[in-house]
Amino acid sequence: MSFDKNSIYALLNNKHIHFKYTEHRPVYSMEELDALDMPADAVICKNLFLRNSNDKQHFLLTVPAATPIDLKQLATSLGSSRLSFASAERLEKYLGLQSGLVSPFGLLNDTSKSVIFVSSKNLPPSAIIGIHPNDNTATVWLTFGDLLALLSELTVEVKLVEM
Secondary structure (H helix, E strand, C coil): CCCCHHHHHHHHHHCCCCCEEEECCCCCCHHHHHCCCCCCCCEEEEEEEEEECCCCCEEEEEEECCCCCCHHHHHHHHCCCCEEECCHHHHHHHHCCCCCCCCHHHHHHCCCCCEEEEEECCCCCCCEEEECCCCCCEEEEEEHHHHHHHHHHCCCCEEEECC
16 A cells, blocks of 8 residues: 555544644745745754665654754664665655655555655654655644654664764
8 A cells, every 4th residue: 555645644633643734735845845935943854765775774754854964973873884865766656656655654554664754853753843844835733752652562673873
């Protein structure tokens, strides 16, 4: 099963995870998202799909949009070889997503559990984060702690690192 926007909403409801969502025009970049009227108390997150240099490990990085990313430092923190952006083909293969749709909810499509979720140790569990539901026409608002609990329940490997 591939998780689309409506099946993600249903899953969150079935798991009794409190969330809200905002429907909006399609956005393909953080700049386009910044132009939308989003809740001021929420942390908008950016998502990067990465691979290591020998193509053996894949990572989905989710961090607050303002967080600078140093791939060399991140590789060291993860105990990984050099990191780079994974291809659109890998994104489709592992997460069932198209370019511009990278989201932690894509991990729901990773039935082989091949992708490691990575985020910042500094993001508090109570923080309301905004991520899209495998569809760039909406943003889901939920706590970071609820996202981590959902991923844990689904046996997704999670690594929290200094950023």
